[in-house]
Amino acid sequence: MKLIHFDVINSTNTFLKDNYHNYQHLTFVSADSQTKGKGREAKKWLSEKGKNLLFSVLIKNEKLIEKYKTLSIVCGYSVLEVLMDYGLSNISIKWPNDVYVDDKKICGILLEAVSKQEIECLIVGIGINVNQKNFEEEYAITPTSIRNQLGKCIQLDKFKIDIYSNLISNFKLIEEDYDFYSQLRKYDYLKGREVFALVSNEKKLVKVLGINSDYSLSVITEGKKIDLETGQISFSL
Numbered sequence: 001m002k003l004i005h006f007d008v009i010n011s012t013n014t015f016l017k018d019n020y021h022n023y024q025h026l027t028f029v030s031a032d033s034q035t036k037g038k039g040r041e042a043k044k045w046l047s048e049k050g051k052n053l054l055f056s057v058l059i060k061n062e063k064l065i066e067k068y069k070t071l072s073i074v075c076g077y078s079v080l081e082v083l084m085d086y087g088l089s090n091i092s093i094k095w096p097n098d099v100y101v102d103d104k105k106i107c108g109i110l111l112e113a114v115s116k117q118e119i120e121c122l123i124v125g126i127g128i129n130v131n132q133k134n135f136e137e138e139y140a141i142t143p144t145s146i147r148n149q150l151g152k153c154i155q156l157d158k159f160k161i162d163i164y165s166n167l168i169s170n171f172k173l174i175e176e177d178y179d180f181y182s183q184l185r186k187y188d189y190l191k192g193r194e195v196f197a198l199v200s201n202e203k204k205l206v207k208v209l210g211i212n213s214d215y216s217l218s219v220i221t222e223g224k225k226i227d228l229e230t231g232q233i234s235f236s237l
């Protein structure tokens with residue numbers, strides 16, 4: 001494990017994408033602020049300088065690359081576990097890997113693959129709102145932070161180590177084929193909800209049945225049950 005920290009960088013994901021060949025498996029890159037923080041679906045990820053946890057982790061282990069669907073959701077679950085230890089309640093995972101508190105988003109995850117002939121590595125970028133109080137931009141989904149949920153600031157450096165440690169323990173468990181499903185399914189935010197999903201390029205109203213054991217999402221649309229894979233869909237609630 002190697003830890004790198006920047007005061008300012010374009011994006012911790014971009015840094016690792018550009019430099020992955022120089023770094024070992026489980027290199028963690030964090031930053032106080034990002035000038036081009038990236039979210040999923042080409043959205044920006046905004047964060048006040050020094051208030052939140054912004055980091056990416058480089059994955060070069062073959063088994064973890066192979067099990068990328070598990071890796072993706074287990075990253076969200078690992079954040080959820082630490083947030084619980086910090087005393088937050090009503091936390092859930094919005095498939096594929098966002099972490100919500102009540103109906104507000106506290107953590108977003110962007111998983112990127114670097115491929116040539118085959119996948120060389122994965123980069124998991126994680127943004128967790130920690131001590132930021134006000135979110136002034138317009139957000140499609142209301143954001144929250146640990147501070148807003150607990151009514152007090154927490155120590156960012158300690159929180160960072162707690163998150164890194166839990167990710168590393170859970171990555172080991174993935175390598176040992178541990179089954180996270182029975183725990184994780186208890187925190188399924190979308191289960192039972194009706195949402196709009198982009199299914200094969202068409203926006204459709206779907207009823208979510210829940211996360212499957214292979215971490216696809218089971219939904220009913222137009223009377224038919226289908227399983228959605230990450231990347232096929234985008235939600236608007």
Ligand code: BTN
Pocket residue numbers: 010011012013014034036037038039040041043045053054055056098107108109110125126127128
């Ligand atoms: C999303 O929910 O849209 C994903 C957000 C991911 C944000 C993190 S912050 C650290 C890392 N660097 C980036 O540019 N993005 C990810």
